[in-house]
Each structure stands twice: as structure tokens, then as C-alpha cells.
Amino acid sequence: MAAEEAEEQQCRRGWDPGRSFRLGAAANFFSTLATFPLHKTMFRQQLHAASIREAGRQLHQEGLRQFCRGLLPPLLAKTLQGTLLFGSYEAFLHFLFPGCPSGGHSLGQQATAGLLSGFSEGLVLGPFERVQNVLQDGQKAHRFPTARSILEEFRSYEGLRERLALGYYRGLGLILLRNGLGSALYFSAKDPLRDQLHEKGLPSRLPALLSGCITGTVISLLLYPLGVLIANVQAQVGSGEALGMRGTLDAVWGARGGRVALLYRGAPLLVLRSGLSWGLTTAMHDFLQDIT
Numbered sequence: 001m002a003a004e005e006a007e008e009q010q011c012r013r014g015w016d017p018g019r020s021f022r023l024g025a026a027a028n029f030f031s032t033l034a035t036f037p038l039h040k041t042m043f044r045q046q047l048h049a050a051s052i053r054e055a056g057r058q059l060h061q062e063g064l065r066q067f068c069r070g071l072l073p074p075l076l077a078k079t080l081q082g083t084l085l086f087g088s089y090e091a092f093l094h095f096l097f098p099g100c101p102s103g104g105h106s107l108g109q110q111a112t113a114g115l116l117s118g119f120s121e122g123l124v125l126g127p128f129e130r131v132q133n134v135l136q137d138g139q140k141a142h143r144f145p146t147a148r149s150i151l152e153e154f155r156s157y158e159g160l161r162e163r164l165a166l167g168y169y170r171g172l173g174l175i176l177l178r179n180g181l182g183s184a185l186y187f188s189a190k191d192p193l194r195d196q197l198h199e200k201g202l203p204s205r206l207p208a209l210l211s212g213c214i215t216g217t218v219i220s221l222l223l224y225p226l227g228v229l230i231a232n233v234q235a236q237v238g239s240g241e242a243l244g245m246r247g248t249l250d251a252v253w254g255a256r257g258g259r260v261a262l263l264y265r266g267a268p269l270l271v272l273r274s275g276l277s278w279g280l281t282t283a284m285h286d287f288l289q290d291i292t
Contacts, residue, residue, distance in 0.1 A: 017094075021087030023288045028082025031280040032075050037275035040070065043136045043231060045266030049256060052269065058138060070135040073147060077128035081121055086285060089117040089187055104191075111188040118183030122175040127168040129175065133234040135154045140237065153237060171233035182219050190215045190282055209283040216278025217271050224267055228252060 044055040092113035097105055105113075134140055134150050144150045154167030190211045197207035220227075233248050256262035 004028060011024040015208035017087065017091060019292065020090040021083045023285055024082035024086030025079050025292070026288055027281045027284040028270055030284060031277045032078035034280060035273050035277045036074065038269050039074065042266045042269040042273060045269065049262055049265045064137070070132055073128050073132040073135065076127050077132065081125055082281065084124055085117055085119045085183060088120045089113050092116045105231040107188045114184040114187035115180045118179035118181070119176055121183070122172070122179040126172050126175050130168060130170055132232050133231055134189060134237060137235045144237070166238070170236070171230050174226055174230045174233065178223050178230065182223055184214055185219050205274070205287060207282055208286040209279045212282025213275040213279035219277040220270050221267065224270055225263055
């Protein structure tokens with residue numbers, strides 16, 4: 001199989017940590033540019049339980065300049081995310097399970113490395129997501145017009161613990177849970193699915209694209225409620241808005257009228273965005289891996 005031949009070639013070359021980080025960065029950079037419009041529309045649905053039409057109307061009224069508000073943090077964050085996600089995944093595999101056993105690493109080993117990779121990603125990128133979520137909340141556009149104004153707000157808090165808990169790392173536990181589970185599932189599922197699709201005789205790059213689309217979509221749907229909770233937790237700024245985990249959960253559930261269907265408001269766009277994003281990322285990563 002092509003995947004096994006590529007793995008054998010990598011084993012003979014030896015592990016190159018810099019290469020793993022570079023490939024992840026490039027793959028996520030291009031997929032983020034392609035999917036940002038879907039992401040911003042979905043975020044408005046998550047935060048305000050708006051329909052696709054209402055979210056689109058809000059963004060249209062705000063204009064192109066306001067629409068691009070919040071692009072830089074996810075572009076930087078997603079590029080860094082790809083760097084960390086793929087690079088640290090390979091690093092954890094290399095150090096925890098050294099060597100290249102026949103048939104590659106087991107699903108359990110891949111899941112373990114993916115879990116740790118997700119935790120590392122969440123710790124580094126938590127502040128980026130925090131700033132992004134505040135920026136994308138239209139109700140806070142006047143209070144916090146720029147990322148700098150948000151960071152100044154966080155720096156104004158007294159004590160390191162308050163700056164971290166209420167500022168940069170608000171909602172960290174939820175982020176670690178989402179990222180860890182998502183990465184573990186992604187890295188343990190994408191390659192087996194890609195190989196199965198490859199055996200069906202599909203064109204060379206299509207299996208990786210479809211594998212990323214399917215895996216990313218399923219994982220995102222499973223973890224979507226966590227994303228809704230994170231968006232609402234991180235949109236809160238200052239101790240006056242801090243409801244706590246239980247308070248935020250009750251507020252979100254009440255705002256959705258206690259209906260699961262409304263809790264999943266924005267999920268159709270999530271399916272499209274996640275499928276496209278992870279499909280492009282997976283296909284781009286495999287392509288770059290083959291040609292470099």
C-alpha cells in the first residue's frame with residue numbers, strides 16, 4: 001500500500017521534527033483562509049442562536065471591514081495550531097513509542113499521542129481563541145474594537161491568577177477536553193479510513209481529502225455542544241460577566257429553550273466548515289509529505 005511505503009521511507013530517512021512542524025503549519029494556513037467565512041457565520045449562530053439567514057444579515061450589514069474583524073487571530077492561531085498539532089503528535093509518537101514497528105503504530109498509541117498533542121495545542125492556543133471569541137461578538141465591538149483593547153483589559157486584572165482564570169485562559173478546562181478528545185479521535189481514525197478508501201481505487205488524493213472530511217465532520221458534531229459552551233464562556237469579559245461553568249451552562253440551555261435542536265444551532269455550517277477544513281488540511285498535509 002502507498003501509505004505503508006511512505007511510512008517505510010520515513011523510517012529509513014529518520015524522524016525530522018522540523019519537517020513535521022512545517023507541514024502542519026502550511027496545511028492549516030491555507031485551509032483557514034478558505035473556511036473563515038463559514039467559521040464567522042457559525043460563531044454568530046453559536047453565540048446568539050441565530051439562523052443562518054439572520055447571521056448572514058448581521059454580517060452583511062456590518063460590511064466587509066467588520067467582516068474581516070477577527071481574521072488575524074484565527075489565521076495565526078490555526079497556522080500555529082497545525083504546527084503544534086502535527087508536530088507535537090509526531091514528537092509524542094517518537095518519544096513515547098520509539099522505532100517504526102511493522103505495520104506502524106497501534107490505534108491506542110496514535111490516540112495517546114493525539115490526546116497529548118491536543119492538550120499541548122490547547123495550552124498554547126487558549127489565549128488566541130479567547131481573544132478571537134471576544135472580537136467576533138458583535139455586542140462587544142464598541143467596548144473592545146481591537147485585540148489590543150482586549151489584552152489591555154486582561155492586563156488590568158489584579159493578580160496573576162485572575163489574569164489567567166478570567167482573562168487569557170478562561171474556559172481552559174473545556175478547551176483541553178475538546179482538543180484532547182478531538183485530536184485523539186482524529187489521529188487514530190484518519191489513516192485507517194484513508195487506507196480503506198484508497199483500496200476502493202479512488203484517485204490518489206481523494207482518499208485523504210474524504211478521510212479528513214468524514215473524520216473532521218463526525219468529531220465536530222460529537223464535540224459541538226462543548227464548542228457552544230466554550231464560545232459563551234469566552235465571550236464573557238470581566239468578573240461582572242463571569243457566571244461560572246454551571247451558570248453558563250444553565251444560561252445557554254435556557255437561551256435555547258431547553259431544546260437540543262437549538263443547542264445545535266449552527267451545526268449545518270459546522271458540518272460544511274469542518275468537513276472542508278479538515279479535508280483540505282489532511283489532503284494538503286499528505287500531499288506536502290509526499291513531495292518534500
